[in-house]
Amino acid sequence: MNNPKSVFVAIAGRPNAGKSTLTNYLVGEKIAIVSDKPQTTRTRINGVLTKGETQYVFIDTPGMHKAKNKLSDQMLKSIRESVTDVDVILMMADATKKISPIEHNLIDSFKDRKTDVILLINKVDLIKDKSELLSLMKEYSELYDFKEIVPISVRQRIGVEEIMPIIDRYVKLSPHYFDDELPTDQAEKVWLAEIVREKILRNMNEEIPHGTAVYVETMEVRQKTNGKEIVDIGIVIVCEKASHKGMIIGKQGSMLKKIGSEAREDMQDYFGCKVNMQIWVKVKEDWRNRESERSWCRHDADGTGCLRYGQRLREDHCGYVGGRKGSPTVFLCSE
Numbered sequence: 001m002n003n004p005k006s007v008f009v010a011i012a013g014r015p016n017a018g019k020s021t022l023t024n025y026l027v028g029e030k031i032a033i034v035s036d037k038p039q040t041t042r043t044r045i046n047g048v049l050t051k052g053e054t055q056y057v058f059i060d061t062p063g064m065h066k067a068k069n070k071l072s073d074q075m076l077k078s079i080r081e082s083v084t085d086v087d088v089i090l091m092m093a094d095a096t097k098k099i100s101p102i103e104h105n106l107i108d109s110f111k112d113r114k115t116d117v118i119l120l121i122n123k124v125d126l127i128k129d130k131s132e133l134l135s136l137m138k139e140y141s142e143l144y145d146f147k148e149i150v151p152i153s154v155r156q157r158i159g160v161e162e163i164m165p166i167i168d169r170y171v172k173l174s175p176h177y178f179d180d181e182l183p184t185d186q187a188e189k190v191w192l193a194e195i196v197r198e199k200i201l202r203n204m205n206e207e208i209p210h211g212t213a214v215y216v217e218t219m220e221v222r223q224k225t226n227g228k229e230i231v232d233i234g235i236v237i238v239c240e241k242a243s244h245k246g247m248i249i250g251k252q253g254s255m256l257k258k259i260g261s262e263a264r265e266d267m268q269d270y271f272g273c274k275v276n277m278q279i280w281v282k283v284k285e286d287w288r289n290r291e292s293e294r295s296w297c298r299h300d301a302d303g304t305g306c307l308r309y310g311q312r313l314r315e316d317h318c319g320y321v322g323g324r325k326g327s328p329t330v331f332l333c334s335e
Helices: 019-027 070-082 101-110 130-143 160-168 188-203 242-249 251-271
Strands: 005-013 045-051 054-060 088-094 116-122 148-151 213-223 229-239 274-283 318-322 329-333
Touching (some): 019 045, 019 054, 019 088, 019 160, 101 130, 116 130, 130 148, 148 160, 229 242, 229 251, 242 251, 242 274, 251 274
Parallel strands (some): 005 054, 005 088, 116 148, 229 274, 274 329
Antiparallel strands (some): 045 054, 213 229, 318 329
């Protein structure tokens, strides 16, 4: 490669403005989970697209919001770091929402930097009266000197073809910082955990998803006797309240099996082979303010014993929901 080039693009905005949907569209693959719940994205995610000699790095950030706990503080720190030392910032706004203190705070953070900001007003397909859109664009233009204001709808593919030519103006001679073949720098286990969290967000009501965390405990690829590969994955879901655990489980484990089955389908598409998944649910009160405290309960492969306590399962300790052939095995732990 004679003249390698790169460009770093930060995507920032209010929660649920469509940042992750845009990132997935620009990269051409799903590398960030998407739901209709605010604050779906918790950490900074780098999406990578390499076209010829140019590498595009898209930094998807958590939605700008008011911090309520240490996890929220971490998310806001990620936003501040992401809009620093990039070549251009894409600010995502929601065409159906009025300008709020969230947008004002984000715009104020731009004023101390020399980085160009492109305003993308998303969800324009939901605006019937286009005069409302023109009025919103005028309001934004009076708040900040955006280099471009582009009305778009990522889901309906309206106006999105204008984005890449704008980004191309900021490409510079530079080495490629990521593998040309990979669409993201996320660790594989992080992505698998995010898939499960996406299914929780999509299937649960408002209060529960934000009080959950998901981690991959174990992952192993093995070959069956017929030579085909199978991936064994152990997942831990952490929630804040015992009552939330019951809701995540559902009647006779129905909700957790639904979450697991949907996640397993996505994982099998990702790996291109069969996935055998086991899920544990654990209560950890106030975990969002005690991030360092992680001592998961672990069980043996067939679900008959608890490795942490070296004993058979007891109703007052762990509950075994189990799983029929073709569905995930579910373990529940109250410790």
